[in-house]
Amino acid sequence: MDITKLKRIYFIGIGGIGMSALARFFKERGVIVLGYDLTQTDLTRTLQEEGMQIAFEDEVTLVDRAAELVVYTPAIPTSNKIISWYREHNYPVFKRSDVLQWISESLFAVTVAGTHGKTTISTMTAYLLRETGVGCNAFLGGIAVNYNKNYWSDDNNVAVIEADEYDRSFLKLFPDVAVLTAMDADHLDIYGTKEEVEKAFIQYTHNIKPGGTLIAKHGLHRFADLKADKVISYSLQNDAADVYADNIIQHNGTYSFDVSGPGWRIEGIHLPLGGMHNVENAVAAIAVTQVLQANPESVKRALKEFKGIRRRFEYVVRDTQKVYIDDYAHHPEELASLIRSAKTLFPRLRCVVAFQPHLYSRTRDFAEGFADSLALADEVILLDIYPAREMPIEGVSSKIIAEKIVNCPVTILSKEGLLEYVKAAPLELFITAGAGDIDKLVQPIKELILEK
Structure with missing residues (x-):
């Protein structure tokens, strides 16, 4: 589907964090955006203030018959009347992941996957690229406190996308740079076993475009099965990894540290967030910025002003x-x-x-x-x-x-x-x-x- 020609879209589950980012993407491009969600939230109220029409009753009388595309989240139950009506009347109905795939195909895609840390790393990465002048389009699974947004656009042909493993959605993405944080068992209602979860994450790395880069956590189980033309490992402070932090100092709920990578080192970094896991998340995000050749001093200055993500520590x-x-x-x-x-x-x-x-x-x-x-x-x-x-x-x-x-x-x-x-x-x-x-x-x- 040529998304550049769309004039009117209906989102089922528009209040979801990932769905709302897509809705904002199209609204910014002049598309009329309508949708449905089960409950009204602060996020749906914000979307309404931005000019989107949202219904909160699952009634077919509320469908938009002029919609050219219907997008739904896999969290929507099969009993939903609105999605059933659209399918019965042969409207083009696609998952959120399909639309993300269409968007990412035309951009240099940086995707962040893993059972932990992906929202923080993708938000940090997108924030750092924006603040250092590299620039990116961001599709995030959390609200960046600095901008109070989960989506923003840029003229640069780069997209940072949080890659959701639920319902195997992330396997539709073909990244230029892929981050992999963890492969722990989760969503067993979808995958059945831990081994199937691991297989899906391995397949995610096999989707990396030729010449692309994988940035993966050092010591992951089945690391040898991960695949990319260039592989960079990262760690909190294990110097056996390609990228790692050292000289970590904790003070008043924040951290200072240095980060070393292949052929580069950034000293005197300050992270104004709590949690050692966030230091590790910062190491991964910094590694991405260096692959995209962001200025190291600009990275350091920007991270000092990072205010975090809503509901992440x-x-x-x-x-x-x-x-x-x-x-x-x-x-x-x-x-x-x-x-x-x-x-x-x-x-x-x-x-x-x-x-x-x-x-x-x-x-x-x-x-x-x-x-x-x-x-x-x-x-x-x-x-x-x-x-x-x-x-x-x-x-x-x-x-x-x-x-x-x-x-x-x-x-x-x-x-x-x-x-x-x-x-x-x-x-x-x-x-x-x-x-x-x-x-x-x-x-x-x-x-x-x-x-x-």
Whole structure:
């Protein structure tokens, strides 16, 4: 499909972080954008303010009969009336990943994939390319705080795209530069086994264009099976990797460090974010900038002003006695990294984590892993599972995680119960985590903490 000739598009699931980036891409190019989403959010309200028409009822009377293209997210259930109507009436209906493929085919594509860190690395990379003058079009899975956007455009023929492994969507992308962060088991409702997850990530690297570059985390399982004409490994601080950090100094929740790469070194970098995992993410992003020949001093200056990504180790409240961090973590490895980083940065503060599990299938598949990770905290609060696209699974609830947590007090609360807890408890280091709708509690929790 020639997307340059489109005049009118309908997005089903327009409020999703990836879908909204595409919607903004077309709106900026003068296309009339309409859509549907299940619930109204801050993001959908912003899209409406930008001139997009959005419906929040799944009724065929609300379809746009003049739409030339219908785009949907795979998270949309098959029972959706609107998508069924469009299919029955033979409209061109395509997944988000198909549209990303069409966009990326005409650009020099930098894609970031992996079960952890891809949103942070893609956002850091796009931010650094923009701020150093290289320039890029950005399609991100998170909101860059510096610009309050998940999408921006540029005249340079470069695109930074977060590559989503859910539903194997990322296999439709053919990058010039590909980043691979991790290949841990996830989305087993799609892949079935960890081995199938790994096979998909290996295939992702096989899609790299001739002459392209792979930037992969040092020590990945089956690293030898990854494929690209040029392979660069990166690590937090293992000097066996091609790109790594050293002289890391932590101070007041931020980091200073140096980064060495093949034939280059940048000293005196300052990262104003918490979490050692974010230092590693910065190493990967810096490696991309050097492949694209960004000025090293400009990279250093820009990173110092990077304000992070919404819900990625985001400081909501931060003073000498109280710290409140909100994070999107929804996988055991992400939770472990989040809690370890927070406790390392604030070792004298008692750490309480409120976690909302995401998906019944993920809770079932990783209950033990979630329990082990959460037990790193001093106290755990579990909310009910956020179902997203799934129907309940018999015997699966937050209770199966709670039962496996040892040597750490754990309570299961409703959302209202969590707010009552925050109002009454003497909190020191408090973390909310999850990929569901726990983010709607962040502002009320912030207000309660500040009131105290």
